[in-house]
Amino acid sequence: AQSVTQLGSHVSVSEGALVLLRCNYSSSVPPYLFWYVQYPNQGLQLLLKYTSAATLVKGINGFEAEFKKSETSFHLTKPSAHMSDAAEYFCAVTDRGSTLGRLYFGRGTQLTVWP
């Protein structure tokens, strides 16, 4: 089974600072990777996805992530944090094979943005 590790359950940054949320996956075959954001009392919103050879993926709200096969990582970044970015972020992975339709999630990283 796949597993996803998100380093740091809480990350705090100042408004305007770089946001870096870390995600590592365990798979010998590159899976499909996703970042989702969850605001309080809401469902998950897809930020971006990696499903192809393009290793740098751009998503919504200025976020991007880089797939690094050698490091089995898919870290999420944003050059300049905004107050509205405060939320919980989840990294997820799915196999390309028989468990299609099943996402494996990390434990989430709560992002706090200070004014």
Next chain:
Amino acid sequence: KAGVTQTPRYLIKTRGQQVTLSCSPISGHRSVSWYQQTPGQGLQFLFEYFSETQRNKGNFPGRFSGRQFSNSRSEMNVSTLELGDSALYLCASSSSGSSYEQYFGPGTRLTVT
């Protein structure tokens, strides 16, 4: 297109009762997956339906069941509720058997007392 809708949004039940949650996927989406989210266990996969067939199942007891109708709408049922079943239940849809990204509904908050 309208997003994924889930009803009801909030539910309070008593231990031992049963509950049915409903999910309407995005129009044209044929795959529906269900997840349970709790502070202790995080996001856990329950099951996935595609064209009315359960295609994948997570590691949950048989009290948790689901089904999908011909219009792709899905329901999940939990029988003999336990306090530990209190959670946010999220439904997600995706467009086809070969599409991987899932779009989530707002969830149903179930509280078992």
